[in-house]
Amino acid sequence: MERLQKIIAARGYCSRRQxxxxxxxxxxxxxxxxxxxxxxxxxxxVVIFINNKEVKKVSDKVYYxxxxxxxxxxxxxxxxxxxxxxxxxxxxxxxxxxxxxxDYDVSGALIMTNDGEFANFVMHPRYEFRKTYQALCKxxxxxxxxxxxxxxxIIDDDYKTKAIYAKLVNYDxxxxxxxxxxxxxxxxxxxxxxxxxxxxxxxxxxxxxxxxFLEISDVKLGTYRALKTHEVKMFYGLYNSNNRKN
Numbered sequence: 001m002e003r004l005q006k007i008i009a010a011r012g013y014c015s016r017r018q019x020x021x022x023x024x025x026x027x028x029x030x031x032x033x034x035x036x037x038x039x040x041x042x043x044x045x046v047v048i049f050i051n052n053k054e055v056k057k058v059s060d061k062v063y064y065x066x067x068x069x070x071x072x073x074x075x076x077x078x079x080x081x082x083x084x085x086x087x088x089x090x091x092x093x094x095x096x097x098x099x100x101x102x103d104y105d106v107s108g109a110l111i112m113t114n115d116g117e118f119a120n121f122v123m124h125p126r127y128e129f130r131k132t133y134q135a136l137c138k139x140x141x142x143x144x145x146x147x148x149x150x151x152x153x154i155i156d157d158d159y160k161t162k163a164i165y166a167k168l169v170n171y172d173x174x175x176x177x178x179x180x181x182x183x184x185x186x187x188x189x190x191x192x193x194x195x196x197x198x199x200x201x202x203x204x205x206x207x208x209x210x211x212x213f214l215e216i217s218d219v220k221l222g223t224y225r226a227l228k229t230h231e232v233k234m235f236y237g238l239y240n241s242n243n244r245k246n
Contacts, residue, residue, distance in 0.1 A: 009116025
């Protein structure tokens with residue numbers, strides 16, 4: 001017997017966290033009966049329907065690094081008909097879903113997979129996987145502002161957070177714009193945006209360039225590449241062997 005959300009994740013429909021939300025919303029049926037308690041346990045072979053579509057077991061696990069464009073939702077469907085990441089995977093024979101989120105107006109690195117357990121692992125706040133961003137900012141960003149990001153700023157009224165790494169990459173005097181690179185290991189909603197605001201930095205555009213060792217420099221905007229087997233294994237290795245993870 002296993003918890004329903006774990007069975008759903010194992011079948012590659014979504015992460016455990018997302019499955020819990022679907023269960024709470026009454027969108028999941030087990031053997032024809034709607035289940036709303038995420039902690040409910042069942043046999044692995046139960047018949048599961050989500051949104052009236054059967055969720056079958058998957059034999060092949062796939063992992064992609066996707067370079068998400070701006071103004072695209074990190075979801076597989078949108079009732080309002082806005083562009084979603086699903087639009088870029090219509091030709092894929094295997095249903096995939098996003099690992100975590102990337103804001104509508106933020107471009108860059110996003111992992112897509114059908115491996116719910118892997119997604120749950122990467123998304124879990126306990127493991128604090130690092131994400132690097134480049135921020136296009138208005139005006140000159142000073143050394144003091146960069147230091148503030150590293151020492152720590154207060155967001156969400158009373159939460160102190162700091163960058164693992166931050167630096168001024170470039171200043172363009174012609175357009176009066178700065179590019180700031182920042183690496184964080186947390187993922188609150190609008191986390192980096194709030195940090196920049198707290199440091200009095202005026203953000204114009206934000207791009208996620210890296211998730212741990214995965215860089216999007218070789219992936220064109222709106223396209224994706226498959227992760228190599230060793231790259232998937234490296235995520236587990238980072239947690240198991242690196243003392244920075246708690």
